Amino acid sequence: xxxxxxxxxxxxxxxxxxxxxxxxxxxxxxxxxxxxxxxxxxxxxxxxxxxxxxxxxxxxxxxxxxxxxxxxxxxxxxxxxxxxxxxxxxxxxxxxxxxxxxxxxxxxxxxxxxxxxxxxxxxxxxxxxxxxxxxxxxxxxxxxxxxxxxxxxxxxxxxxxxxxxxxxxxxxxxxxxxxxxxxxxxxxxxxxxxxxxxxxxxxxxxxxxxxxxxxxxxxxxxxxxxxxxxxxxxxxxxxxxxxxxxxxxxxxxxxxxxxxxxxxxxxxxxxxxxxxxxxxxxxxxxxxxxxxxxxxxxxxxxxxxxxxxxxxxxxxxxxxxxxxxxxxxxxxxxxxxxxxxxxxxxxxxxxxxxxxxxxxxxxxxxxxxxxxxxxxxxxxxxxxxxxxxxxxxxxxxxxxxxxxxxxxxxxxxxxxxxxxxxxxxxxxxxxxxxxxxxxxxxxxxxxxxxxxxxxxxxxxxxxxxxxxxxxxxxxxxxxxxxxxxxxxxxxxxxxxxxxxxxxxxxxxxxxxxxxxxxxxxxxxxxxxxxxxxxxxxxxxxxxxxxxxxxxxxxxxxxxxxxxxxxxxxxxxxxxxxxxxxxxxxxxxxxxxxxxxxxxxxxxxxxxxxxxxxxxxxxxxxxxxxxxxxxxxxxxxxxxxxxxxxxxxxxxxxxxxxxxxxxxxxxxxxx
Numbered sequence: 264x265x266x267x268x269x270x271x272x273x274x275x276x277x278x279x280x281x282x283x284x285x286x287x288x289x290x291x292x293x294x295x296x297x298x299x300x301x302x303x304x305x306x307x308x309x310x311x312x313x314x315x316x317x318x319x320x321x322x323x324x325x326x327x328x329x330x331x332x333x334x335x336x337x338x339x340x341x342x343x344x345x346x347x348x349x350x351x352x353x354x355x356x357x358x359x360x361x362x363x364x365x366x367x368x369x370x371x372x373x374x375x376x377x378x379x380x381x382x383x384x385x386x387x388x389x390x391x392x393x394x395x396x397x398x399x400x401x402x403x404x405x406x407x408x409x410x411x412x413x414x415x416x417x418x419x420x421x422x423x424x425x426x427x428x429x430x431x432x433x434x435x436x437x438x439x440x441x442x443x444x445x446x447x448x449x450x451x452x453x454x455x456x457x458x459x460x461x462x463x464x465x466x467x468x469x470x471x472x473x474x475x476x477x478x479x480x481x482x483x484x485x486x487x488x489x490x491x492x493x494x495x496x497x498x499x500x501x502x503x504x505x506x507x508x509x510x511x512x513x514x515x516x517x518x519x520x521x522x523x524x525x526x527x528x529x530x531x532x533x534x535x536x537x538x539x540x541x542x543x544x545x546x547x548x549x550x551x552x553x554x555x556x557x558x559x560x561x562x563x564x565x566x567x568x569x570x571x572x573x574x575x576x577x578x579x580x581x582x583x584x585x586x587x588x589x590x591x592x593x594x595x596x597x598x599x600x601x602x603x604x605x606x607x608x609x610x611x612x613x614x615x616x617x618x619x620x621x622x623x624x625x626x627x628x629x630x631x632x633x634x635x636x637x638x639x640x641x642x643x644x645x646x647x648x649x650x651x652x653x654x655x656x657x658x659x660x661x662x663x664x665x666x667x668x669x670x671x672x673x674x675x676x677x678x679x680x681x682x683x684x685x686x687x688x689x690x691x692x693x694x695x696x697x698x699x700x701x702x703x704x705x706x707x708x709x710x711x712x713x714x715x716x717x718x719x720x721x722x723x724x725x726x727x728x729x730x731x732x733x734x735x736x737x738x739x740x741x742x743x744x745x746x747x748x749x750x751x752x753x754x755x756x757x758x759x760x761x762x763x764x765x766x767x768x769x770x771x772x773x774x775x776x777x778x779x780x781x782x783x784x785x786x787x788x789x790x791x792x793x794x795x796x797x798x799x800x801x802x803x804x805x806x807x808x809x810x811x812x813x814x815x816x817x818x819x820x821x822x823x824x825x826x827x828x829x830x831x832x833x834x835x836x837x838x839x840x841x842x843x844x845x846x847x848x849x850x851x852x853x854x855x856x857x858x859x860x861x862x863x864x865x866x867x868x869x870x871x872x873x874x875x876x877x878x879x880x881x882x883x884x885x886x887x888x889x890x891x892x893x894x895x896x897x898x899x900x901x902x903x904x905x906x907x908x909x910x911x912x913x914x915x916x917x918x919x920x921x922x923x924x925x926x927x928x929x930x931x932x933x
Contacts, residue, residue: 270700270711271718271785278736280719281743282785286526287714293515293745295522295557300491301514302394305521305557310355313559316533317348319384320563322584330578340578346563346588351556354388357473362392362486364476368447368467370423372397372487375497377421379403379412379430382543383564385451385469387552389425390543394514397489401497401509402544405430406803408885411507413438415499418753419509420444425469428452432459439464491515497752498546500690500804509752510690520688520695520746521554523713527684527698528592528660531558536657538590540565545802546694547664547686551594563588567599571653573606589655596665597672598801598832600683604675607650622646629678633704650679662686662698665802666829667789670706677704685709687789691762691773692716695746697787708788716744718787719772720779726791728778739793740779747771797827803887805834807915810890813882819844819874822900824918825890826926835929836890837922838871839899845871862897871895892929894922 271282283291294300299308323344330340349357370376376398380386393400401419403412405427412434416424422444426435431450439445439461448460451469460466475481489495495514499507525531537555539562541548555562565584568576572583611619625646629639643651651658661676664686676683687709688696697718699710712718720738722729730736743766750763762774778791797805807825814823814836822839842858849861852870861867872893879889900906906918919926926932 269784279730281717283717284712284714291744292522292714293519301489306391309557310351314352315350316559317561318351318354320346320348321384322346341576357388358391360473360476362396363481364472367475367481375399375401375419375421376423377401378425380427381405386543397487399494403499404544409434409438413441415507416442423447425449498690511749511752512693516693516746516748519715520693521550523695523715525554526714533559535560535592536590537562537592538565546690550694585655589657591657591659594662596802597668600672604672647679666798666800669830673706691748692742693746708786711785715746716742735780737780740775740777741772743770743772747773800832810888817878824913833891835892837894839896859897862895868893894925
């Protein structure tokens with residue numbers, strides 16, 4: 264193994280920290296380039312340096328075809344052309360025109376403007392226009408439910424909304440009537456029929472707004488540029504109550520966070536291509552794209568449905584976006600990385616015994632080399648070159664965040680593709696927190712603090728974690744630094760902001776609710792979490808309490824505990840059914856038996872699951888919020904059983920231990 268290199272240390276000398284990266288022991292970084300302290304200046308700096316280099320790329324959609332699958336189902340597939348590129352200079356001009364057009368439509372500095380749109384070039388152009396004009400940008404996930412979208416838009420009070428044709432015609436159409444302050448909707452995509460929408464709204468295409476802004480009388484108008492302390496982004500994320508929370512990020516917060524991130528990704532430059540397919544409303548994707556643009560990289564737009572040759576919308580024999588773009592940099596959530604591994608293993612099973620054996624020998628040899636800090640060019644050429652072609656053949660670095668990455672997947676990507684930088688951060692820390700170093704091939708850890716942030720461990724005695732734990736100090740993770748956001752929108756002075764505070768030196772801190780362990784080299788490992796807000800493998804947040812409250816509306820459910828594992832992509836649940844209701848359901852289904860037999864019957868699990876899914880639809884739960892498998896309990900949970908408190912609140916840890924064998928069965932891990 265490699266000799267241990269100290270990457271961070273406690274500046275107080277105490278086990279609880281604070282811990283800082285060795286490069287920033289004396290002071291935390293606040294910006295990447297001297298004097299470039301706003302997102303507007305950062306983009307202008309990039310346009311000046313890389314004016315004629317390609318910046319944003321989009322594949323042309325040539326048409327759609329229907330394709331019949333082996334099972335008889337018919338799927339729509341897209342026929343795609345090559346990437347067409349806008350230079351940095353052209354993007355700069357589009358940003359100027361779009362910002363000018365928004366101003367001509369009445370958008371004013373320091374007034375929020377909302378964006379509810381899929382990841383695409385227009386998203387980034389719109390965002391940069393808002394940064395330039397000092398319009399605080401409110402971001403909402405394209406996957407949010409209608410109620411959450413309406414809540415976010417009403418709370419932020421935006422008069423202008425940027426969206427897409429698809430979302431306007433689906434989710435937004437049903438909530439426009441309850442959006443009190445909205446006046447203008449700007450959409451990207453194919454033309455829409457204005458008559459389909461309320462007369463109180465003015466509907467514009469992105470192109471129309473750009474043409475309006477390009478008029479001389481609008482372009483010549485002087486406007487207010489942002490300062491470092493101005494609000495740049497309000498990013499809505501899931502809250503523990505189920506309603507989304509808008510995290511307030513100043514320009515200075517994001518500038519500091521990206522300075523920390525870029526320092527851990529060496530060699531960024533015009534020779535790099537980044538493939539953009541994760542939601543831009545997620546802080547990981549937003550900061551990754553802006554960071555790439557800052558250093559002159561090409562950003563090619565994609566989607567999870569067209570990413571690889573095997574993706575769901577690519578027709579048989581067609582080329583996925585990776586094959587065409589040949590990216591050098593990819594950001595991913597663990598679910599995407601798991602999918603890549605399954606694709607490779609699927610191809611291996613189709614190979615001859617000899618080829619499979621050669622692959623295994625080469626894999627084990629390179630794994631040994633990688634663990635020593637070396638590589639194996641011969642294995643790369645003879646064995647892994649074809650595997651690499653799944654992602655275009657040029658990837659030099661992958662960044663993984665959003666949820667825990669399994670050790671087996673981490674090792675597989677390291678060996679077959681490239682080094683993986685595993686990161687840990689939150690919306691509340693502008694995505695920045697920790698990223699593993701390029702020379703660190705260990706698994707299960709998330710690296711050392713970035714040069715913009717520091718970490719403290721706060722004892723959580725109830726959970727059994729303290730800074731005096733052996734062999735390593737443990738505790739609740741607190742982040743401090745210039746990248747820590749300003750709080751939650753609309754909750755100034757309220758309890759929602761209790762997780763943010765200023766210390767005696769004036770530095771901002773955020774309490775994460777996650778429990779970490781700091782290793783002797785200063786690297787962090789996430790070991791537990793305090794909250795019942797869980798992030799699934801694909802990065803979706805699930806409020807367990809919200810789901811439980813919704814499903815308890817069923818008379819069939821006496822009590823329920825929803826369980827989620829961050830290395831899985833679906834929920835499971837333990838259900839105490841109402842005896843009368845379950846017995847009636849069993850009789851209707853022709854199932855007989857005593858009470859305990861009914862609760863242990865697999866067909867009864869399926870019948871109850873059908874009821875749960877019906878209740879979930881009525882309560883407008885998202886698909887990922889609906890339990891996919893359940894365990895029926897014949898035992899009522901009482902304080903005497905130790906599974907609930909005296910106030911009958913769930914004891915999640917005890918319930919997990921009680922049902923551990925069922926968890927393994929339902930997740931197929933045993």
